[in-house]
Amino acid sequence: MNCNCKKDLEEKLTERFKEQSPLATVHGTELQGYGFAIVGDSMKVLGYMPVKQSAMVPLKSGATKLKTTTQNMFFSFCPFCGVKA
Numbered sequence: 001m002n003c004n005c006k007k008d009l010e011e012k013l014t015e016r017f018k019e020q021s022p023l024a025t026v027h028g029t030e031l032q033g034y035g036f037a038i039v040g041d042s043m044k045v046l047g048y049m050p051v052k053q054s055a056m057v058p059l060k061s062g063a064t065k066l067k068t069t070t071q072n073m074f075f076s077f078c079p080f081c082g083v084k085a
């Protein structure tokens with residue numbers, strides 16, 4: 001991503017977590033939904049949304065079977081500030 005939203009949000013959420021759980025130690029926050037992607041000729045960390053698709057697929061026997069696939073759709077823009085990814 002071309003912004004600091006992930007890092008900024010993780011820091012803010014960690015601070016809130018510390019306020020909510022002051023007796024705990026070693027607080028940490030990691031936003032999920034970010035992964036490495038090849039953009040041009042470099043690796044970048046981009047936000048993504050998992051996509052699950054399903055369909056009833058015909059079999060040779062004539063019956064049908066539920067087929068499900070899962071893939072990730074990367075964001076073209078930061079979902080928090082709108083800067084192009």
Ligand SMILES: [Zn+2]
Nearest residue numbers: 003005078081
């Ligand atoms: Zn952002």
